[in-house]
Amino acid sequence: MPDSLLPISKTTFIGPFEVGRLAYGCWRFSGSTVAGATVKIEAALEIGANLVDTAAIYGFGDEGFGAAEAVLGDVYAANARLREKTVLVTKGGIHPPVPYDSRASNLIDSCEGSLARLKSDVIDVFLVHRPDLLASYDEVAEALTQLRAAGKIREAGVSNFSHTQIRALQSKLDFALVANQPEFSPLAIEPLEDGTLDIAQEMNLAVMAWSPLGGGRLTATHQPEAGTQEARVLSVLDSIATRESVGVDHVALAWVLAHPAVSMALIGTQNVDRIKDSAKAYDVKLSRQDWYDVLVAARGVSMP
Ligand SMILES: NC(=O)c1ccc[n+]([C@@H]2O[C@H](COP(=O)([O-])OP(=O)(O)OC[C@H]3O[C@@H](n4cnc5c(N)ncnc54)[C@H](OP(=O)(O)O)[C@@H]3O)[C@@H](O)[C@H]2O)c1
Incomplete structure (x- = not known):
């Protein structure tokens, strides 16, 4: 039977919102000037990446807790059109030094702090950043229900939750x-x-894949140690990239987007040209064989 190409559509839905399958992540955004940050958001919109993902914690360790949201808020304040054009996702429940705190009062405070920094009336999708092992599903659900009823968030979701944790929260x-x-x-x-x-x-x-380039390890500039998973994967990505006349990063993004359950890849580059170039992922002609070749390289053993 002949091999077939994997379809990679350019848009998807997260709840009621239609968004690009490449989305823009703001984890590394906090050092940007407002002018620089505006250019990055405009570059993302240019390639259809209209979902912007951030979190209250982004900036912690650099400019400070909340700094990435604050820059994005300044971008929106200077240009309301950009807020209207983006689907805004943020996350709460991590307030250092305590690892995680998803008590209802804390999630509500976290969301209100995000709204103020983001200079927005509503968060389109609010995510619980990580499962807090000490918060009951009842109280997490209470917070999300209250925030939604108050019109502070339009939709809710989770991040880094296992399938059993998702099911338990959904039941409440x-x-x-x-x-x-x-x-x-x-x-x-x-x-x-x-x-x-x-x-x-x-x-x-909607599955929002974070660090789709392994935080920069699946790029041409990364030098992996011989014999490692990174080296094996990069070698296969590179041969596909050469055939397709794109970068290894574009093949990695295509690989992520080719899975039928994955809605979007959250790109994190701060380089405007790389943001725009990411759209090359949509043009990669990835066969079923290519996809499994990458997976086998990642596993280090053949498929059973
Ligand atoms: N939910 C969670 O717990 C969680 C955790 C982590 C991340 N996230 C989300 O996922 C988003 C993306 O994560 P990420 O930033 O790790 O994504 P990524 O796209 O895997 O990695 C981005 C890094 O790769 C580098 N890079 C990209 N293309 C490159 C190229 N062609 N050559 C050399 N370097 C290149 C970037 O450097 P340059 O800027 O120099 O291009 C940047 O340092 C975050 O912004 C955040 O929204 C969520």
């Missing part, structure tokens, strides 16, 4: 969660087999 809500945000790339393949991508299909959750 009378509205549907719309998203989960796991790490997923050829260097982080656990979601393929740990139930993350299965529950997403079962519950129609």
Whole structure:
């Protein structure tokens, strides 16, 4: 039987919002000037990346807690048109030095702090950043329900939740969660087999793959140690990239987007040309064989 190409559409839905399958992540955004940050958001919009993902914690360790949201808020304040054009996603529940705090009062405070920094009336999709092992699902659900009823968030979701944690939280809500945000790339393949991508299909959750380039390790400039997973994966990506006349990063993004359960890849580059070039991922003609070749390189052993 002949091999077939994997379809990679350019748009998808997260809850009611239609968005590009490449989305823009603001983890590394906090050092930007407002002018520089505006150019990055405009570059993202140019390639259809109209979902902007941030979090209260982004900036911590550099410019400070909340700094990435504050820059984005300044961009929106200077140009309301950009707020209207983006689907705004942020996350709460991490307030250092305590690792995680998803008590209802804390999630509500966290969201209100984000709204103020983002200079926005409403968060389109609010995510619980990580599972707080000490918060009951009742109280997490209470916070999300209150925030939604008060019109502070339009939709709710989670990030880094396992399939059992998602199901437990959903059981306490009378509205549907719309998203989960796991790490997923050829260097982080656990979601393929740990139930993350299965529950997403079962519950129609948008899967927002974070660090799709392994945080920069799946790029031409990265020098992997011989014999490692990175080296094996980069070698296969490179041969596809050469054939397709694109970068290894574009092939990695295409690989992420080719999985039927993955809604979007959150790109994190701060380089405007790289933001625009990311759209080359949509043009990669990835066959079923290519996709499994990358997976086998990632696993280090053949498929059973
Ligand atoms: N939910 C969570 O717990 C969680 C955790 C982490 C991240 N995230 C989300 O995921 C988003 C993306 O994460 P990420 O920034 O790690 O994504 P990524 O796209 O995997 O990595 C971005 C890094 O790769 C580098 N890079 C990209 N293309 C390159 C190229 N062609 N050559 C050399 N370097 C290149 C960038 O450097 P340059 O800027 O120099 O291009 C940047 O340092 C974040 O912004 C955030 O929204 C979520």
